[in-house]
Amino acid sequence: MTQLPDVISPEKWIVHLFSAKSVAEGGTVRRKVADVERLIGRDRFLHEVRRRGFRVVENAGQFIIFCNREPVYVLN
Template identity: 70%
Template sequence: MRDLPLPVTPDRWIVQIFSAKSVAEGGIVRRKVRDVERLIGRRRFLYEAERRGFHVAENAGQFVIFCNQEPVRLLV
């Protein structure tokens, strides 16, 4: 019988996503909406992003997290 990996906890998922290299560099990260909702829930995800001063956009089933506090402008 194969050992299955343990599912990631919501707290561990938050640590993993917000410790990515692109986050530290003030870049962007994207995740599938369905994965976020399944693993930690929309409310918790948005709370964690807002707590860090980040902006989050949703489009075509993806969350795009702008990992800085600069204004976000849609140009076209």
């Protein structure tokens, strides 16, 4: 993954995130909750995830984004 500058606009961050190879392949990406909230805010992030039809879960300070429209099951 390429290094981002310390200051990046929310729009550029979103483009960078959703242009990742894993996204294009329908995989998963992970981002720190603190980084998301600092850079673009939780509401904007969730809007962008929903707009693409993806799913996201939060655990241990991380967002895990499932970059496809398949159901997500939590198995215990």
